[in-house]
Amino acid sequence: MKKLAILGGFALSLMTSSLFAADKPLRLGIEAAYPPFAFKTADGRIDGFDHDIGNALCAEMKVECQWVEQEFDGLIPSLKVKKVDAILSSMTITDERRKSVDFTGKYYYSPARLVMKQGSEVDADFAGLAGKRIGVQRSTTTDRFASEVLAAKGVEVVRYSSQNEIYLDLISGRLDGTLADAVPVDEGFLKTDNGKGFAFVGPSFTDPHYFGEGAGIAVRKGDAELLGRLNAAIQAIRASGQYQKIQSKYFDFDIYGD
Numbered sequence: 001m002k003k004l005a006i007l008g009g010f011a012l013s014l015m016t017s018s019l020f021a022a023d024k025p026l027r028l029g030i031e032a033a034y035p036p037f038a039f040k041t042a043d044g045r046i047d048g049f050d051h052d053i054g055n056a057l058c059a060e061m062k063v064e065c066q067w068v069e070q071e072f073d074g075l076i077p078s079l080k081v082k083k084v085d086a087i088l089s090s091m092t093i094t095d096e097r098r099k100s101v102d103f104t105g106k107y108y109y110s111p112a113r114l115v116m117k118q119g120s121e122v123d124a125d126f127a128g129l130a131g132k133r134i135g136v137q138r139s140t141t142t143d144r145f146a147s148e149v150l151a152a153k154g155v156e157v158v159r160y161s162s163q164n165e166i167y168l169d170l171i172s173g174r175l176d177g178t179l180a181d182a183v184p185v186d187e188g189f190l191k192t193d194n195g196k197g198f199a200f201v202g203p204s205f206t207d208p209h210y211f212g213e214g215a216g217i218a219v220r221k222g223d224a225e226l227l228g229r230l231n232a233a234i235q236a237i238r239a240s241g242q243y244q245k246i247q248s249k250y251f252d253f254d255i256y257g258d
Contacts, residue, residue, distance in 0.1 A: 025066035028054050029075045029084035033162040035188035036250045037090045049255070052246045053107060053237075054088045057217075060233040060242075071161050073139035076100055079220055086219045086226065090181070092141045092212035102221055104230045106214030107243075108183075109257035112142050112205035115170070115185055115198055116177035122202035130154030132176040135166035142179040145210040150179070167194060177201070183255065214257065 030050060032038045038048040046067055058065035068084045075087045079101060093103045114122060114134075122128060130153055136143045138159040146157045158175060160166050167189050169175045178185065182204065189195040205211055217234075219226050237243045238256070247255055 025064040026058055026061070026086065027066045027068050027084045028058075029068050029070065029078055029087040030054070030089045031072040031075065031162070032069050033164050034072075034090055034184055037184055039188075049108075049246065049250045050088055050090055052249070053243070056237050056242050056246060057088075057230060057233040060236050061229055072137060073161070076218065079218060082220075086217050086230065088217050090184070090215045091218055092181075093214060093216040094141060094208075094210075094212040096144070097212075097218070100221070101218040102223065102227055103216035103218055104227060104234060106216050106257075107234055108255040109214035110181040110183040110255070112145070112179060112211055113182040113185065113200045114177055114179050114202045114205075115190065116201045118197055118199040120177070120199075120201045124203075126150060126153045126155070126202075129177075132156065133158050133174070135160055135169060135175045135178040137161070137163050137166065137180065140180075141211050142181070142205075145205065145207075146179055148210075163188070170198065179205075183251070187250070 030038050030046065032040050032046045032048070034048070034050075036048055037050045038046060041047050046069065051067070054067070055065050068078070070078060072089065075084070075089055075091070076097070078084050079087055087101070091097070093106060097103070116122075126149070129150060133156045134146060134150060135158045136146045138161060143157075143159060146155065151157050158169075160169075163178075163180055163184065166175065166178045166180070170178055171194055182200070186200075190198060190200070217230050219230070243256070
């Protein structure tokens with residue numbers, strides 16, 4: 001009887017997974033203002049590396065992707081109240097966030113860097129940044145580092161809803177610099193016409209206490225089924241070469257990292 005019960009439960013589990021795959025879209029939360037990972041095209045569609053990876057994962061899992069767009073700092077609250085099923089929006093895996101959500105393994109890694117006017121210099125102890133206005137995106141790992149470390153050095157930390165807003169104030173001179181993930185700030189700002197005259201300064205920031213273990217997909221605490229399916233799908237698209245194909249659209253290096 002115990003064997004029959006176990007088999008019955010296994011069959012029910014498979015049936016539930018099958019019904020989810022066939023009938024239930026996977027609602028993915030994303031902030032579409034973080035090129036090249038997520039951005040809006042001229043006709044208003046969401047595009048970018050995160051978006052393409054999410055669609056590839058949904059195809060692998062045989063579910064329909066339903067993208068839910070909102071500001072970054074509202075993503076975890078939306079996940080908690082079940083407005084979305086998962087967050088796929090370049091969210092760094094950190095111990096602090098693990099208190100609120102569960103994460104898949106990473107699907108890419110990018111260190112943080114400081115961007116200022118070309119020719120600027122940054123001391124190892126950041127003392128030279130005293131009095132400078134440094135922009136960060138609210139509720140990010142860079143926000144936490146700037147608040148806990150740079151502010152203690154006399155830096156005025158200015159928080160924004162999106163990185164694009166930071167670029168506008170950097171160009172206009174209302175900011176002295178920004179601390180952000182290196183890849184998106186390089187691709188989305190420094191390599192564009194708007195980024196002329198600006199450059200990376202100082203070291204790469206990789207302390208896992210602040211900058212985590214790479215970008216992962218967040219799910220609600222305890223949602224082991226979805227977590228397992230997403231992890232399996234990440235491994236599958238990397239093994240099939242689909243991940244590398246998507247990566248080559250946006251980067252000329254291995255964004256996954258070691």
